[in-house]
Amino acid sequence: MGLNRIMDIAGSGMNAQSVRLNTTASNIANAESAASSADNVYRGRHPIFAAAYHNMLGHPDSTNLSGDEASAGVNVLGIVESDAPLQMRYEPNHPLADEQGYVFYPNVNVVEEMTNMISASRSFQVNIEVMNSAKQMVQRVLTLGQ
Amino acid sequence: MAINFQQALGMSESALRLRAHRAEVLSANLANADTPNYKAKDFDFHAALQSAQQQQSRGGLMLTQDRHIEGGGQMLPGVNMTYRTPTQPSIDGNTVDEHIEHAEFMANSLEFQTAFTLLNSRFKGLISAIRGE
Numbered sequence: 001m002g003l004n005r006i007m008d009i010a011g012s013g014m015n016a017q018s019v020r021l022n023t024t025a026s027n028i029a030n031a032e033s034a035a036s037s038a039d040n041v042y043r044g045r046h047p048i049f050a051a052a053y054h055n056m057l058g059h060p061d062s063t064n065l066s067g068d069e070a071s072a073g074v075n076v077l078g079i080v081e082s083d084a085p086l087q088m089r090y091e092p093n094h095p096l097a098d099e100q101g102y103v104f105y106p107n108v109n110v111v112e113e114m115t116n117m118i119s120a121s122r123s124f125q126v127n128i129e130v131m132n133s134a135k136q137m138v139q140r141v142l143t144l145g146q
Numbered sequence: 147m148a149i150n151f152q153q154a155l156g157m158s159e160s161a162l163r164l165r166a167h168r169a170e171v172l173s174a175n176l177a178n179a180d181t182p183n184y185k186a187k188d189f190d191f192h193a194a195l196q197s198a199q200q201q202q203s204r205g206g207l208m209l210t211q212d213r214h215i216e217g218g219g220q221m222l223p224g225v226n227m228t229y230r231t232p233t234q235p236s237i238d239g240n241t242v243d244e245h246i247e248h249a250e251f252m253a254n255s256l257e258f259q260t261a262f263t264l265l266n267s268r269f270k271g272l273i274s275a276i277r278g279e
Binding site for chain 2: 002003005006009010012013016017020048049050051071072073074119120123126127129130133134136137140141143144145
């Protein structure tokens with residue numbers, strides 16, 4: 001029955017969005033975490049999403065796409081660190097300053113993270129609404145013939 | 147006059163099944179609204195319902211040999227998945243337009259309730275016929 005699969009699909013979407021929200025929270029919290037060298041500084045993290053296809057037996061199979069295999073949940077493939085250039089600030093009085101007086105700050109763009117946060121919470125909300133509708137549909141079906 | 151369930155229930159049963167399937171497809175689109183390179187999918191409900199009706203009236207596949215396997219059953223016949231044409235294509239290759247999908251999902255769940263109500267009233271009709279009230 002398709003209605004029960006909706007719960008799985010919406011659940012995987014919510015899981016993916018909450019991972020995204022988690023990385024965003026970590027990025028924003030660490031936006032000003034200084035370090036004394038480029039190796040130790042925090043770098044922005046971002047999840048990679050991919051569609052997870054399931055065929056009728058429930059085995060993931062991304063090559064086949066027809067009929068029942070057509071619907072897909074979301075899979076979080078992993079979390080990558082951003083390659084954007086780090087911020088170097090000249091703060092000779094900072095306790096973490098190196099010999100030249102530079103302190104390294106993360107490559108987190110707070111504006112970007114805020115838009116990410118809004119987008120993630122909005123998508124989370126949509127998935128909840130989908131799940132609610134599916135729940136109502138299942139409950140209606142249970143009253144068939146009464 | 148012989149009454150069987152398929153004749154008595156008409157197309158509301160296939161309609162309900164296809165509506166549930168479409169809800170699943172649309173929910174997958176919504177869940178993948180942020181997945182790069184995901185292409186939004188949908189199917190033509192009218193065509194799918196028509197082919198489901200034809201399959202029902204044909205009574206499934208004919209078996210002309212011992213080794214033929216019986217068709218039909220739980221399969222959803224005639225659901226041809228198509229990709230949606232994006233109105234606002236995004237740079238990451240994703241073609242899910244969240245508002246369109248959301249509207250379609252809500253409309254679909256209303257249609258599901260309609261199909262359910264029709265099916266339910268058919269059952270009620272059958273029950274009152276059996277009881278002779």
